[in-house]
Amino acid sequence: MMAPGIARGFYSALLYLLSPLIWWRVWREHALTNKRAERLGLIADAADDTPTIWLHAASVGEVLAARPLIEELALRHADHRLVVTTMTATGAERVRALFPAERYALTHYFLPLDFPGTARRFIARLRPRLAIIVETELWPNLLAACDRQHVPVVVANARLSDKAFRGYRNVAPLLRGALVAVSWLAAKSSADLERFVALGLPRERGDVVGSIKFDLPLNDDIRDEGERLHTEWGARFVWVAGSTHEGEDEQVLAAHAHLRRTHPQALLVLVPRHPQRFSAVAELCEVSGECLARRSQGETPSAETSVLLGDTMGELMRFYAAADAAFVGGSLVPIGGHNLLEPAALGVPVLTGPHLENFQDIAETLREAQALCEIGDAEALGEALATLADDPDQRRQLGAAGKAVVAANRGALEKTLEGIAARLPSQPSL
Numbered sequence: 001m002m003a004p005g006i007a008r009g010f011y012s013a014l015l016y017l018l019s020p021l022i023w024w025r026v027w028r029e030h031a032l033t034n035k036r037a038e039r040l041g042l043i044a045d046a047a048d049d050t051p052t053i054w055l056h057a058a059s060v061g062e063v064l065a066a067r068p069l070i071e072e073l074a075l076r077h078a079d080h081r082l083v084v085t086t087m088t089a090t091g092a093e094r095v096r097a098l099f100p101a102e103r104y105a106l107t108h109y110f111l112p113l114d115f116p117g118t119a120r121r122f123i124a125r126l127r128p129r130l131a132i133i134v135e136t137e138l139w140p141n142l143l144a145a146c147d148r149q150h151v152p153v154v155v156a157n158a159r160l161s162d163k164a165f166r167g168y169r170n171v172a173p174l175l176r177g178a179l180v181a182v183s184w185l186a187a188k189s190s191a192d193l194e195r196f197v198a199l200g201l202p203r204e205r206g207d208v209v210g211s212i213k214f215d216l217p218l219n220d221d222i223r224d225e226g227e228r229l230h231t232e233w234g235a236r237f238v239w240v241a242g243s244t245h246e247g248e249d250e251q252v253l254a255a256h257a258h259l260r261r262t263h264p265q266a267l268l269v270l271v272p273r274h275p276q277r278f279s280a281v282a283e284l285c286e287v288s289g290e291c292l293a294r295r296s297q298g299e300t301p302s303a304e305t306s307v308l309l310g311d312t313m314g315e316l317m318r319f320y321a322a323a324d325a326a327f328v329g330g331s332l333v334p335i336g337g338h339n340l341l342e343p344a345a346l347g348v349p350v351l352t353g354p355h356l357e358n359f360q361d362i363a364e365t366l367r368e369a370q371a372l373c374e375i376g377d378a379e380a381l382g383e384a385l386a387t388l389a390d391d392p393d394q395r396r397q398l399g400a401a402g403k404a405v406v407a408a409n410r411g412a413l414e415k416t417l418e419g420i421a422a423r424l425p426s427q428p429s430l
Contacts, residue, residue: 002173003173004173004174004176004177004178004180005177006173007171007173007174007177008140008141008144008174008177011140011141011171011174012115012116012141015113015114015115016115019115022113023039023113026039026113029087029088029089030089031089031092031093031110033092033096033108034092034108034109034110038109038110038112039110039111039112039113039118040112040113040115040118040121041112041117041118041119041120041121041122041125042121043109043122043125043126044125045125046081046125046126046127050079050080050081051079051080051081051129052080052081052082052083052126052127052128052129053073053077053080053081053082053083053128053129053130053132053424054083054084054085054126054128054130054131054132055069055070055073055082055083055084055085055131055132055133055134056084056085056086056111056131056132056133056134056137057084057085057086057091057095057134057135058086058087058088058091058111058134058135058137059086059087059088059090059091060088060090060091060094061338061339062086062091062134062135062137063084063086063091063094063095063098064094064216064339065134065135065157065212065213065216065339066134066156066157066212067098067216067217068212068215068216068217068413069132069134069156069157069212069413069416069417070082070084070098070099070106071217072413072417073417073420074099074104074105074106076417076421077424078105080129081105081107082104082105082106082107083106083107083108083109083126083128084099084106084107084108084109085108085109085110085111086108086110086111087110087111087137090274090275090313092108092110093313094313094314095108096108097313097314098314111137111139111142112142114139114140114141114142115141116141116144116145118141119139119141119142119144119145120145120148122142122145123142123145123146123149123151124149128146128151129151129152129424129425130151130152130153130154130420130423130424130425131146131151131152131153131154132153132154132155132156132420133153133154133155133156134155134156134157135155135156135157135158135159136155136158136159136160136164138155138175138178138179138182139178140174140175140177140178143178143181143182144177144178144181146181147180147181152183152184152423152424152425153181153182153183154182154183154184154185154186154419154420154423155182155184155185155186156186156212156416156420157186157188157211157212157213157412157416158185158186158187158188158192158193158196158206159187159188159189159192159211159358160192160195160196160199161336161357161358161360162195162357162360163336163357165195165198165199168199169198169199172199172200175199175200176199176200177200179196179199179200179201179202180200180202182201182205183205183423184205184206184207184419184422184423185201185205185206185207186206186207186209186412186415186416186419187206187207187208187209188208188209188210188211188361188412189208189210189211189361190208191360191361192208192361193206193207193208207415207419209412209415209416209419210409210411210412210415211341211361211362211409211412212412212413212416213339213341213362214341214406214409214410214411214412215410215411215412215413216341216342216345216406218345218346222317222318222321222346223321223346225318225321225322226318226319226320226321226322226323226346227321227322229318229319229321229322230322230323232300233267233300233301233308233322234265234267234301234303236263236265236266236267237259237263237265237266237267237324237325237385237388237389238266238267238269238322238323238324239256239259239266239267239268239269239323239324239325239326239327239385240268240269240270240271240310240316240319240320240322240323240325240326240327240343241268241269241270241271241326241327241329242271242310242316242319242320242326242327242328242329242338242342242343243271243272243273243316243328243329243330243338243339244270244271244272244273244281244329244330245272245273245274245329245330245333245335246277246333247332247333248329248330248332248333249270249272249281249284250284250288250378251332251377251378251381252268252270252327252329252332252378252381253268253270253284253285253288253290253307254378254379254382255327255378255379255381255382255385256268256290256306256307256382256385257288257382258378258379258381258382258383258385258386259382259385259386259389260306262386262389262390263386263389265303266306266385266389267301267305267306267307267308268290268306268307268308269307269308269310269319269322269323270285270307270308270309270310271309271310271315271316271319272310272311273329273330273338275311275313278296278309278311281309281311282294282309282311285307285309290306290307291304291305291306291307292305292306292307292308292309293305293307293308293309294308294309294311295308295309295310295311295312295315296309296311296312316342317342317346320342320343320346320348321346321348323343323348324348324349324388324389324395325348325349325351325385325388325389325395326343326348326349326350326351327351327352327381328340328342328343328350328351328352330355330358331352331353331354331355331356332353332354332355332377332378332381333353333355334355335355335358336355336356336357336358336359337352337353337355337356337357337358337359337363338358338359339359339362340352340356340359340362340363340366340372341362341406343402344366344371344402344403344405344406345402345403345406346399346403347399347400347402347403348399348402349373349388349394349395349398349399349402350366350371350372350373350398350402351373351374351375351381351384351385352372352373352374352375353374353375353376353377353381354374354375354376365405365409366401366402366405369401369402369404369405370398370401371398371401371402371404371405372402373388373398
């Protein structure tokens, strides 16, 4: 079997060969608030001896999952500088929106590309005392740079779907070298941990702590805002389709047309996953004959409005709070699903398609509690929605069951924070 060092050498050579294509992609994935040079590890040198904790959350989903962790790190380690990196511009926007400068002493950078020199430069300039990676972003050269400069690495909320595991097995020597640099891995489930161990994680460096997604922050303001929105939209059945993808919006609109045959006043709040698709989805709604209102334009749904397009950022939770039922996207197309717990935590009935590879453990937990309505296609989604619209008692039962699951499984956040504290060096490591 190929040695990890040789595998990383081949990997780095491939990155250099593909660098024009990689840089073109990075050039497009940009935010005006950040310099493109950050992708090359060209960040400001640490200005003083203030110790730094670095957390990486790839995109919007990981940032939202890491939100309670980031909030607690800022509170419990206020004597440290907190740096958060993202891979995508939408992830960067979420960091800025959730952690405004007037409330959080937090710095955001884009994650550097995983070239050897770039990774070494980034770690040398940042000088973190601890690196925290959320979920599965294991970049071999970046982890090697951490290992070389004696920076402990924690993987929080670690997950690895069976599909991803099969893919990673094809580059097992490369992953084995990366996982050896991990000091501690906090897995969402025993199945996730076993997959990481099979790829090369030393078993004694991993623990099952559960998913910090069960610890998502909720407050009465979200619920109050949801009630206000539903009142504003009228006494009708409101359902949300959240985080939808290309090829899924058409199915959602077909399900809504099915529902409106028996419930003509029903309102769909459609929230695409990616903002670059907002205009295309708006056009799709109009072509489908829906009476459309766009949230970004300040339009309030009238009695004639059949679809409200949630073409803004950061409002999905308040839309869920306003819903009588919620469909979580990425599940009618082979994406692997999105966070089922967001509507469940609010006591809203949860519907999903069959593609749940990224959330198998959470789906199974909800399924066992009879808190998940699973459908196979657009027609079945429309029928399920019509049934829920006719049966308030079933909606309350499903919603209460989901809310109870979230409450019963909280606690992973505290275990993760304890593990992080135990591995945070008492003295600077560089």
